[in-house]
Amino acid sequence: MADVFRGLNLLETLKESIENNKLSDVKDAVEDLLISRINLAVVGDRGDEKASFMNSLRGLGPGDEGAVPSPSPVAPEEVAGYPSPKHPDFRLWDLPPVPTMSPFEPEGYMDRVKFFRYSAVFMAFTQTPQLNSAEVFLEARSLQRQIVYFVLLASVKDTEKSLEDKKKTSLNMLISHGLTQPKVYLVRPSTLEKFDFPDLLADLSNNLPEIRAHSLLLALPTLTSTLVTQKKEAFKALVWAAASLSGGVSAIPVPLVASMVDSSVAVRILTKAQLSLCLDDESVERLARQRGAEPAQLKGMRTCVLSVDVTKGEVKKRLAAAEKDLAAASSKLLEMAMPRHARSASRSFAAMLQALNGAIDEMAADAEKIVTVALGGGK
Template sequence: MADVLKSLNLLETLKESMDNNKLSDVKDAVEDLLISRINIGVVGDRCLEKTTFINSLRGLGVDDVGAALYPSTVSTEEVIGYPDPKHTDFRLWDLPPVPTCTPFEPESYMGKYKFMRYNAVFMTFTDVPQINSVTIFLEARLLQNKTVYFVLLVSDKNKTQDDKRQVSLEVLTSQGVAVPKVYIVNPSCLEKIDFPVLLEDMGQDLPEIRAHALLLALPILTPALVTQKKEAFKALVWAAASLSGGMSTLPVPFVASMVDSSIGVRILSKTQISLGLDNHSVERLAKLRGLDPGRLKALRTCVLSAEVSKGEVKKRLAAAEKDLSTVSSRLVQMAMPRQARSASKSFAATLQALNTAIDEMAEDADKIVQVVLMEGQ
């Protein structure tokens, strides 16, 4: 993993690496962002709420191929792995519940199920967290693992959930958790209640490459998440454009569209999937929310939202190169890494073409999210 991604300010870190002539770091960062892996463990009883939660994190309904099943056909002592159908680098692991026996040795459970290999762990429950789960949490903290979260799964917002949260916080405090947090999550509608807050906290706790992997793999839930995805992809575009501009000291007119089309297709294909704009994702979302898929598909006005083709990407890159007069030279200079400014034509064309495409695709995703949220009220 590139050291460039250890900071929590991706674009500024990439710029600093480029200015310091660390091109290999930026190349690694581009690959890490395009192929980034994250493993999340979900601990708790194999109940309907937990099964629904696992499916929702992958944008799946119970009838979809690959969905987690309830009741489970797997032994409660076994770990079940669930790859994401669209993001092969995102995998959820259904871990058995923590034993309620006393005395309890947390090292036994953590060793048996390789607890520390997961980038983050959700300790799920539907009433109050049991004492041994809190012991696991405290042990993880001793081992410098800050990405373990207590998640109270509820079907809908009501008064009892606030009572359950309060009781749960009291349990955590009584067991020695200094700053207890309990996130209330509706497993079938993740955009509701505390899940957006949980995502925000995870973004601060996880190493940046893992935070981006999680962000890009999750189904679109809110306009804010669409914006976050868009900004992440724009940072990726900046890195790719910088490499294009920085690799050649004698840029040749109209060459960038040929050189950069492959990376452009990779970035925009991942953008399309991450924003849930491909036909399969739109149809699946419509089915989950009881909407007409044709209605949602009609909201896609950018051709790349429906299909990312190399021909369309080449056309956009070539058009941007021919029309660089619309880009303020001062703005280009401000955006570019210092040593790449002699190659401003290639940099600006790539930046303009791909960023414009991402803006258009994000606008389509935002329209879809707005309709889904409006219908869900």
């Protein structure tokens, strides 16, 4: 189903599926977003910078459980996988460096590491990319697989001037090797919000099928306030889809859809939101350690009860309160928001939409406060 979403706005696509009575497609999209199946691979020498980069993508520090160790215990030619501790279907793969031998056949290396099974591949380096890495990039492009990105990892010894020189040298090398308008993204592994990582994430999101781009967005740690906002909007699309299933099930019975239409769906969505926004105790404590903030201070910023703990009792209470409030809502406004086939079941649609959107807003506001303080050094 993922290819259906390439280049399209997720919410608009979901609405189109609902209007065409393709409820099973919407259910699949909801499941895809909740499961977050995504695989990213990082090619390059196994050193501190690469390990730190892979850990930061999963919200981990070097001493955290499940972190990529440095030096790596993995054999030089082996591939190692590292799942996200909070999103086990989001996995980082540590690929060995591209061989420097000449002549070099990129197909052999790509087959050996199963290059095209990954959603995207980062060709990471700390000086300049290897010539054979450019060959791998060109081979991927010739096969119309735009999933490869050159990433210059900054070390603790690098200065702003040395990084500028490395990036310029790398671009010139890639151009001389036949790449037209190449991009090199400068990334500081320990603080991904710096330098070019936001641009890398934006380009990656544009190149991935949209359902996969949203899955990646939900699995990444809350690195910036912008990511918090993007996560909130993605969850609101997910809420709309779930509410549409809830509102439409009585009008158009579809196998397997009925099992989703109860408070357990809301619990799943809000639990995913809590983990995605890094609001659970473990994520907040980890963020505090990484950024030198006080854990108790960050935890105290969670004013929404669902930010602290998502319980079925709290979710049911919110759904019941939303349904009670519907009598005061404008039926005309509700009709404009809901899909045509669900209007006969408007109460169910509107209650879930109102309750979950309100919860997402509250949780995102908490995440925004935490990120702002943590990135400000705890001030």
